[in-house]
Amino acid sequence: MRFSEGTHRLHWATAPLRAAIIMIIYFVLIGFSLLLTQTEDGVVLVLGPAVVARFAIVTIPFAVIAAVAGLWTWLALRFRIEHDDLVVETGLLRRRKRLIPLSRIQAIDVVRPLITRLFGLTEIRVELAGGDRSEIALRYLGRSAGQQLRAELLARAAGLPGHTPEAPERPLWRVPFGTLLGSLLFKLPVLGTIVLFLFLVGFGIARGEAGVLAGAIPALLGLLGAVTAPLIMYGGFTAAASPDGLRLRYGLLETRMQTVPPGRVQAVRIVEPLLWRGPGWARVDVTVAGYTGERQALSSVLLPAAPRQVALALVAQVFPGATVDAVPLLPAARGGRVAAAGTDDVVFVTRRGLLCHRTEVIAHARAQSVRLTANPVQRLLGLGTVHVDAPTGPVEVTAIDRDLGEARAIVEATAERARVARARSGNTARWAR
Amino acid sequence: MYPPEDGAAPRPARPVAAPAYPADRAFSSPDGMTWVGVSSRFTWHRRVSALLWGLPVALFGGLVVLWVAGGLPALLWVVAVVVACGLGWIVAELAYRSWGYAERSDDLVVSYGVFVKRLVVVPYGRMQYVDVTAGPVEQMLGIATVRLHTAAATTDARIPGLPKGEAAQLRDRLAQRGEERSMGL
Numbered sequence: 001m002r003f004s005e006g007t008h009r010l011h012w013a014t015a016p017l018r019a020a021i022i023m024i025i026y027f028v029l030i031g032f033s034l035l036l037t038q039t040e041d042g043v044v045l046v047l048g049p050a051v052v053a054r055f056a057i058v059t060i061p062f063a064v065i066a067a068v069a070g071l072w073t074w075l076a077l078r079f080r081i082e083h084d085d086l087v088v089e090t091g092l093l094r095r096r097k098r099l100i101p102l103s104r105i106q107a108i109d110v111v112r113p114l115i116t117r118l119f120g121l122t123e124i125r126v127e128l129a130g131g132d133r134s135e136i137a138l139r140y141l142g143r144s145a146g147q148q149l150r151a152e153l154l155a156r157a158a159g160l161p162g163h164t165p166e167a168p169e170r171p172l173w174r175v176p177f178g179t180l181l182g183s184l185l186f187k188l189p190v191l192g193t194i195v196l197f198l199f200l201v202g203f204g205i206a207r208g209e210a211g212v213l214a215g216a217i218p219a220l221l222g223l224l225g226a227v228t229a230p231l232i233m234y235g236g237f238t239a240a241a242s243p244d245g246l247r248l249r250y251g252l253l254e255t256r257m258q259t260v261p262p263g264r265v266q267a268v269r270i271v272e273p274l275l276w277r278g279p280g281w282a283r284v285d286v287t288v289a290g291y292t293g294e295r296q297a298l299s300s301v302l303l304p305a306a307p308r309q310v311a312l313a314l315v316a317q318v319f320p321g322a323t324v325d326a327v328p329l330l331p332a333a334r335g336g337r338v339a340a341a342g343t344d345d346v347v348f349v350t351r352r353g354l355l356c357h358r359t360e361v362i363a364h365a366r367a368q369s370v371r372l373t374a375n376p377v378q379r380l381l382g383l384g385t386v387h388v389d390a391p392t393g394p395v396e397v398t399a400i401d402r403d404l405g406e407a408r409a410i411v412e413a414t415a416e417r418a419r420v421a422r423a424r425s426g427n428t429a430r431w432a433r
Numbered sequence: 434m435y436p437p438e439d440g441a442a443p444r445p446a447r448p449v450a451a452p453a454y455p456a457d458r459a460f461s462s463p464d465g466m467t468w469v470g471v472s473s474r475f476t477w478h479r480r481v482s483a484l485l486w487g488l489p490v491a492l493f494g495g496l497v498v499l500w501v502a503g504g505l506p507a508l509l510w511v512v513a514v515v516v517a518c519g520l521g522w523i524v525a526e527l528a529y530r531s532w533g534y535a536e537r538s539d540d541l542v543v544s545y546g547v548f549v550k551r552l553v554v555v556p557y558g559r560m561q562y563v564d565v566t567a568g569p570v571e572q573m574l575g576i577a578t579v580r581l582h583t584a585a586a587t588t589d590a591r592i593p594g595l596p597k598g599e600a601a602q603l604r605d606r607l608a609q610r611g612e613e614r615s616m617g618l
Contacts, residue, residue: 129584266584289584367559368555368559368583368584368585368588369553369554369555369556369559369583369585369588369590370553370554371551371552371553371554371587371588372459372460372551372552373546373549373550373551373552374459374460374549374550374551375548375549376548376549379550382456384459387587389583389585389587389588390585391584391585391586392585392586392587396587403456404454404456404457404459405454405455405456405458405459406454407459408454408458408459408460408552409454411552411554412454412463415540415554415556418556419539419540419556422556422558
């Protein structure tokens with residue numbers, strides 16, 4: 001299928017799927033209670049002819065409504081690629097048309113929730129810069145059609161003809177399941193909670209005291225949230241490089257394939273909790289403009305757990321020419337030996353956090369603005385904080401507690417380096433041209 | 434692990450940047466330029482705003498306190514609000530003096546802040562848009578606020594208290610330079 005020509009619809013199975021979802025909700029809320037009969041013994045489930053007739057009278061119209069609604073939503077959404085825009089039209093009676101300039105695409109996600117994996121369907125999410133409503137979700141497309149659309153959008157966004165075959169990829173790293181599980185368990189708060197849980201259960205069994213459940217159950221729920229949820233979400237994580245950007249694939253139940261085109265990563269953060277520094281693991285978080293709110297939290301991990309060298313290599317992939325480890329970091333005037341900042345011609349690097357080291361990196365070419373702040377306490381001590389601003393995201397690059405004079409010099413030098421870097425890197429809107 | 438910063442294996446300590454600024458000049462204007470200040474009407478904007486807040490808070494708050502707790506607490510309430518307004522009156526003057534901006538060839542530098550001092554450097558090429566706003570009090574006084582927006586929400590570069598005409602001219606100048614140097618995200 002070619003998406004460059006003609007108008008397209010979602011996969012036809014979207015209609016029955018949506019109808020089925022409506023019917024499930026209907027059955028849970030209304031339908032099931034219609035099957036129940038009130039007798040002297042209480043509420044019972046007896047399928048007499050009267051009950052079935054009553055159920056059918058209400059359910060059949062509902063089924064028709066659900067089928068029409070499913071069909072309607074399927075018919076209502078049409079999309080096509082027109083020149084340099086993705087055009088999405090919605091509505092049958094009142095038509096709305098949305099033009100999405102392909103050059104402003106920040107990332108494309110191919111999401112396959114568990115239920116749609118059974119039917120071979122995928123969801124395509126196109127992230128744009130700016131605003132909470134700046135995401136386009138096409139749900140659902142056929143599996144190969146989804147891949148094809150993704151490749152075509154990226155090729156056109158890069159400035160290549162739409163029929164360019166999908167760019168080849170080079171695998172960078174695969175996170176083994178053991179490393180992921182180990183990294184999730186091997187954190188002070190998690191280990192502390194496990195110890196607490198075991199202690200509470202042991203105490204409860206030894207003393208025959210049921211009251212410990214009040215502490216043990218929340219602890220168990222917390223563990224499930226902190227270990228199981230990320231394990232399912234990031235299971236089978238692989239990162240690969242291709243000319244149209246970084247490709248990340250992950251998820252045990254709901255699989256995601258994320259493509260971040262070159263120059264779209266605004267800032268990265270290398271996180272090393274205390275216990276991870278023994279085995280030398282690190283996590284990499286990123287700020288990509290466009291991901292906001294909930295999607296930011298879902299899509300901000302570039303690498304959930306990997307050896308530090310791999311993390312640094314991935315950062316070098318994201319910011320070409322950046323060698324984070326080679327940047328000399330100068331300790332802050334106060335704040336122990338951890339807080340430090342340094343820069344070279346490519347990146348600005350800051351490090352914070354006593355127990356959990358966070359190294360934050362922004363390329364000069366991506367810096368939005370540079371700020372110097374000094375609160376009253378800092379001014380008494382002659383200190384200031386330098387912020388290199390990136391779009392809203394998990395990463396905040398701040399060099400805390402520098403000597404005021406040095407801080408101002410950092411601001412001036414960083415502004416100058418950013419100017420040179422911007423002039424050199426040019427516009428990344430069309431990365432293949 | 435991080436290599437040690439000092440001690441056993443020292444690496445050549447290259448400063449982050451040459452400490453060319455003495456600490457007391459950290460917030461001074463860029464070399465060879467002077468800050469362009471804002472209109473003195475900005476002070477009156479702050480003062481009128483403080484009064485517009487203070488009066489109802491003193492009156493209605495005082496009445497509520499009178500109703501609940503009696504005469505003396507109500508008097509204390511009013512005195513507290515008056516003192517707060519008086520402080521606001523003085524801070525308005527300091528705030529007016531703290532604002533300054535300088536248009537360099539490639540970026541705009543803004544400095545402000547009475548308690549927390551700030552200095553913001555915004556490259557023209559990073560500006561997404563510039564807008565001019567004026568609230569009711571500002572309109573009455575004939576001043577306006579110019580605000581620069583970049584893709585980063587934290588940038589927060591604004592220049593309040595500019596005379597209307599000057600604000601419009603500044604916006605046009607900034608918009609034009611932004612257009613010339615624009616480069617997307």
